[in-house]
Amino acid sequence: MKKTIKVYISENNKECDQLINYLNKYNVSFLTINVTENKDALYELQKENIYLTPAIIIDDKNHIIGYHPESIDKHLFLMPKK
Incomplete structure (x- = not known):
């Protein structure tokens, strides 16, 4: 099942x-939301009690x-467990 990221x-x-580069390295499909440019997105994030970036919501x-x-890796199963 495909995850919404x-x-x-x-x-x-x-x-x-670093986060964007890491996800791109593993060809993870995700939506990027820039809270510097989009203040509504910043308020959405704050409603989740998140006040730092980067933040991933899966x-x-x-x-x-x-x-x-x-x-x-754990949440997206990018690397095999050791």
């Missing part, structure tokens, strides 16, 4: 750039805050 980013943020329920490859 929203990636909230802000400008001039190294972790946001299927509107699972949240990953920050750039954490291990958590991303």
Whole structure:
């Protein structure tokens, strides 16, 4: 089953750039939402009690805050378990 992945980013943020590069490396399909440009998206994120970027929301329920490859792998099954 395909997951719906929203990636909230802000400008001039190294972790946001790392996250985008990581997801692209594994050909993950995702929607990028720039909260610097889109203040409505920023308010949506804050309604979820998320105040940092990058933030990933998977299927509107699972949240990953920050750039954490291990958590991303776990939620998106990118890497085989060791």
